[in-house]
Amino acid sequence: MGKRHTIEAMVGAFVALGVVALFFLAMKVSNLSMISGEDGYQLTARFSNIGSLKVRAPVTMAGVRIGRVESVSFDKTTYEAVVGMRIDAAVDSIPDDTFANIFTSGLLGEQFIGLEPGGSPEFLRDGDAIANTQSALLLEQMIGQFLFKKAGESG
Amino acid sequence: MRFEGLARLGRGVIGALERLGRAHLLLLAILGGTGEVLRRPRLLFDQIYNLGVLSLLIVGVSGLFVGMVLGLQGYYVLQQFGAEESLGIMVAASLVRELGPVVAALLVAGRAGSSLTAEIGLMKATEQLSGLEMMAVDPVRRILAPRFYGGVIAMPLLAAIFSAVGVLGGYFVGVGLLGVDEGAFWSQMQAKVDFQEDILNGVIKSLVFGIAVTWIALFQGYDTVPTSLGVSRSTTRSVVHAALLVLGLDFVLTALMFGD
Numbered sequence: 001m002g003k004r005h006t007i008e009a010m011v012g013a014f015v016a017l018g019v020v021a022l023f024f025l026a027m028k029v030s031n032l033s034m035i036s037g038e039d040g041y042q043l044t045a046r047f048s049n050i051g052s053l054k055v056r057a058p059v060t061m062a063g064v065r066i067g068r069v070e071s072v073s074f075d076k077t078t079y080e081a082v083v084g085m086r087i088d089a090a091v092d093s094i095p096d097d098t099f100a101n102i103f104t105s106g107l108l109g110e111q112f113i114g115l116e117p118g119g120s121p122e123f124l125r126d127g128d129a130i131a132n133t134q135s136a137l138l139l140e141q142m143i144g145q146f147l148f149k150k151a152g153e154s155g
Numbered sequence: 156m157r158f159e160g161l162a163r164l165g166r167g168v169i170g171a172l173e174r175l176g177r178a179h180l181l182l183l184a185i186l187g188g189t190g191e192v193l194r195r196p197r198l199l200f201d202q203i204y205n206l207g208v209l210s211l212l213i214v215g216v217s218g219l220f221v222g223m224v225l226g227l228q229g230y231y232v233l234q235q236f237g238a239e240e241s242l243g244i245m246v247a248a249s250l251v252r253e254l255g256p257v258v259a260a261l262l263v264a265g266r267a268g269s270s271l272t273a274e275i276g277l278m279k280a281t282e283q284l285s286g287l288e289m290m291a292v293d294p295v296r297r298i299l300a301p302r303f304y305g306g307v308i309a310m311p312l313l314a315a316i317f318s319a320v321g322v323l324g325g326y327f328v329g330v331g332l333l334g335v336d337e338g339a340f341w342s343q344m345q346a347k348v349d350f351q352e353d354i355l356n357g358v359i360k361s362l363v364f365g366i367a368v369t370w371i372a373l374f375q376g377y378d379t380v381p382t383s384l385g386v387s388r389s390t391t392r393s394v395v396h397a398a399l400l401v402l403g404l405d406f407v408l409t410a411l412m413f414g415d
Contacts, residue, residue: 004197007204014208018312021319022358028341029247029322030350056349 040067040089041126045100045113050081051136053102053111059085061115066091069113085113095120096128102136111136178374181295185373188293188300198297202305206267206369210313213266214259218317221254222246222324229325230333242335243344246325247318251348251357252413255318257405260364263310264397268372271302272393275376276386284377299377303369310365311358318357356412363408364401371397 050072059067067087075082087094097118104111115130124130192199229245275298278284284294322344329335348354372393379389 008200010208011200011203014203014211014309015312017211018315021312021315022354024319025251025315025322025354026350029251029319029344030348030354031345 040086041092042070043085043087043094043124043128043130045083045085045130045133046075046078046080047083047100047102047133047135048080049135049138050083051102051104051111051138053081053083053113053136057110057112059087059113059115061091061094061117066115083113092123094124096122096124097132098124098130099132099134100130101134104137174378177378178370181299181374181377182370184295185300185303185370188296189304191293191296192300192304195301198301199304199308202301203309206263206271206302206305207309207313210263210266210309211316214262214313214317215320217258217262218250218255218320219324221258221317222250222321222326223328225249225254225321226325226328226333230329230335239329239333239335240339241343242325242329243340244347246329247322247344247348248353250318250321250325251353253405253409255321256314256357256361256364257401259314259317259361260310260368260401261398263306263313263365264368264372264394264401267306267309268368268397269390269394271306271369271372272376272379272390273386275299275302275373276379276381276389279377279379280381280383280386282381295377299373303373306369306372307362307365310368311361314357314361314364352413356408359412360405360408363404367400367404368397371400 053069053072055069055072057069058065059069067085069083070086071082071084073082073084074080094115095118097120099116099118101114101116102111103114118132225246226242229242230239233239233241233245275284278294278298284298287294287297326340330337330340375389375393375396379385
């Protein structure tokens, strides 16, 4: 009976240890502690070029993350990229003349959407579209334009 | 005698297909013994103890060292780009996605799978399995099924422990020894390691590996030639086949999970 009991206790400790390890991985290593759930509301924005923006990329305002990119699709009639974003429910006061930019974090970092609030008293609601957008700055294009301009000056 | 080479090839292929068929029939029979395992959970506890608790030491120590080596090597590469703050992402992502499930499975195949094969093989060689059958006890349900479920339950837990200990090992080396900023280490890790995409997929991987490793070990034991040479060959084959299958499955699973 004693040995039986020890084995059962060891198995219990082992399972508990495994669950603790999984819990540690979930809360401390992964982003589970930061996911606020599926609440929040959806906004869309149309860009003529989104660069390499990915689904799940952050949506920020004043540098603080207030949501995530939920979908990226292509509109074949207007040739524009349609980006769907989910904004945290707590941030319910985004003016309807807000400007959406695609920025890059650092020189080689990933791309994210930065919202710059306008001054309108009307706020965006679930399902609304952000009208003012600016495309991603493509490093290759900028270098090309810079070289072209330099060549024009010297010539 | 003219087509001896061809005949040998044919025999080989037919033999391999027969073994494959027997292995699947055995798996079906084991799954049919699920009820027996549920009726006698003590048999299952014994096997979780044998396969899981007794593998804990080697899995934990290996995890610690793998994590520490990842910390050292990752730091060496990343500091060349001035990105040593990303060490946490590198250590955690590679452990959770790949190394945790795969190395834990290889260790379990070596530590527990081989002993399972030898145990079952010897039971067959000493005719204990036939003895059970004679007493109208189905050895597949009574002996094999609890071992199978024990291995399948123990593997994800062992892989999770391996990953968690590895992350701590990487933390000790990176933050403690090499002076990476502690806040950046954890916050970048949390920002980039996704719960569903990385951690749950890692758990699914280790579950699949658990099934593969225990299944192969049990089949090799059950299908052994009942002599000392046969048991020793089956034990070797059990480890080799399990390792190959785990690595092959890992490629397939990785391509399916992270391919796009």
